Amino acid sequence: MSVTDKLAARIPGIGDRGDRNKDVVAVVKLHGVITPQGSPLSRGTINLAAVESALTRAFGHERLKAVALLINSPGGAPTQSGLVAERIRQLADKKQVPVLAFAEDVAASGGYWLACAADEIFAHRTSLVGSIGVISGGFGFTGLLERFGIERRLHTAGANKSRLDPFSPEKPEDVEWLKKMHSQLHELFVEWVRERRGDRLTDGEDLFTGDVWLGAKAVELGLVDGVGNLREVIAQRYPDAEVAVAEPKKPLLARLGIGSPAAAMLDAVNHRAAWSRFGL
Structure with missing residues (x-):
């Protein structure tokens, strides 16, 4: 073996530490809440930017x-x-290889959306599977502002620019608009599953x-x-x-275990709320 080969063998991503003549099954871990932007402190978020490199390595x-x-x-x-x-489907179609999904504690809502990218889905008998629906939530702070004598000043151009503003009283027409958006997203989810x-x-x-259903019941239902x-x-x-x-790489601050305590606490609360809907 040349000096170059010896060096390459020691560098992750260049040298292949396994048997090059053996077939490979690549495993991609998709763990955490699905969010548009992962916190630099977060240890468990899923979005395309976070998992792209892991998917590319797996299919490569x-x-x-x-x-x-x-x-x-x-x-x-949902996006x-x-x-x-x-x-996942683009890479699978390009490589012409089967994709298998394995649900651990929960593959629900967007987690089940991800599972449906696979050709086959497996679950533990205690896994929670399904939640094919749409949910959103927030808080209203109008009473809090009044209590402390704070006046909300909001100026917009466009009649619907301030929809669902948490510091303004909730309007029935805004709620109706949100329900329509939920229905449209739900239809897209159902179409994908079908x-x-x-x-x-x-x-x-x-x-x-x-x-949601446990694993064995999910098998009966065809999920x-x-x-x-x-x-x-x-x-x-x-x-x-x-x-x-x-495995998707963790953000730098998460790997170092440092960062803003306030940001970490807010991040933990948001993620805790998502998991707690399934008793986890």
Whole structure:
């Protein structure tokens, strides 16, 4: 081996530390809340910018046999859910390899949207799966302003520019507008699930109410293909393959464990609220 080869073998991403003659099953971890912009302190967020490099590495193996998505997400932003799922399909179609999704604690809402990017979905018998719906929430502070004698001054051009302003009284027409937006997003979610799951979905129960089910029931409903975990399924289907994990990189401040306590607290509260909807 030349000096160059020896150096390359020691540099991650250049040298291949595994057996180059072995088939590979790449695993991508998709853990956390789906958000447009991850906090520099956050250890668990999903968006296209955060997972792009991991997806590219996973689908870039020369002897790739399959890609496994290890999903643990309560959902989040619909656009980022769609962007990540579409990117997975683009890479899978280009490489012509199967994609398997494995739900851990929860693959709900946007987390299930991601799972549907796979050709097959597996879940643990205790996994929470589904939540095919749309939700948004906020707070109103009008009473708080009045209590402290604070006057809200808001100037706009455009009749609907200040819709759902948290410091102004809620207007019925704004709520009606929001419900219409929710309905449109819900329709897109349902279309995606029907497109990806096809005739595997059952007709006996309304699957699109936003409800969630445990793994075995999700199999009965056609939301999931089987009860199983990544280790056992990969071992059965690809017993001789090498497993290569491509995990999204954590933000620098999260890796160092430093940052603003206030920002970290707010980030933790938002993420805690998303997980708590599923008792986690």
